[in-house]
Amino acid sequence: MYAIFEAGGRQHRAAQDMVVKMDKLQAATGDVVEFDKVLAIIDDENTKLGAPYIEGVKVVGRVVQQGKDRKIHVFKYRPKSGYKRARGHRQHFTQVRITEISA
Secondary structure (H helix, E strand, O other), X not given: OEEEEXXXXXXXXXXXXXXXXXXXXXXXXXXXXXXXXXXXXXOOOOEEEOOOOOOOOEEEEEEEEEEEOOOEEEEEEEOOOOEEEEXXXXXXXXXXXXXXXXX
């Protein structure tokens, strides 16, 4: 069984004991987090879809790690004008281990 839930404006797929990497949450390492915006629950023979969310269902997990992703390099260039600009960015993330999908 797995669920599709929404966190931080993005949709994530989660199953029991799965580690999900998502945008940074305001929680410390080891904290328990709950996601109540569940869009779908898919079982072997049953599928339950929300419109837009399923009432009374939540995904519970524990924060494993807070960190920064690898650096991406952004380079802007305009030909024949001598314009060049280089920037870098490291996105903050949170890793959550899913402990329970309560349906």
